[in-house]
Amino acid sequence: MVKQCDICGMTFEGSNNARYCCQECKKKAQIQRQKEYKAKRKIQKDLKARQSTVLDNNAKNAKRQGLSYGKMKAQEFARTIKVERPKKLDDYKHRKQQFDEIVEQNLANAN
Ligand SMILES: [Zn+2]
Numbered sequence: 001m002v003k004q005c006d007i008c009g010m011t012f013e014g015s016n017n018a019r020y021c022c023q024e025c026k027k028k029a030q031i032q033r034q035k036e037y038k039a040k041r042k043i044q045k046d047l048k049a050r051q052s053t054v055l056d057n058n059a060k061n062a063k064r065q066g067l068s069y070g071k072m073k074a075q076e077f078a079r080t081i082k083v084e085r086p087k088k089l090d091d092y093k094h095r096k097q098q099f100d101e102i103v104e105q106n107l108a109n110a111n
Helices: 023-065 069-080 089-110
Strands: 002-004 011-013
Touching: 023 069, 023 089, 069 089
Parallel strands: none
Antiparallel strands: 002 011
């Protein structure tokens, strides 16, 4: 059957599950997937670091200053972030953005 290559867009004759027109495109697709995986892992790592920073800070500050609303929210949010299972890269970018906003709010409230 006639298929369209996922990489270069060229049409080619291939079996049902064929996705690429040639070995070169197959290789490119593999590299692309690796890049995306690495990008996801990087964001995942970054989120985890931020998560523990916020949780640590809140734990330390809670005793000294009491929990402000902003801190409580940041802590709640940090707990809801699921960083174990990466899905779509965009989901992670969005989560990171949300997280950054809450951390910023948290810091603004703390000062
Ligand atoms: Zn191709």
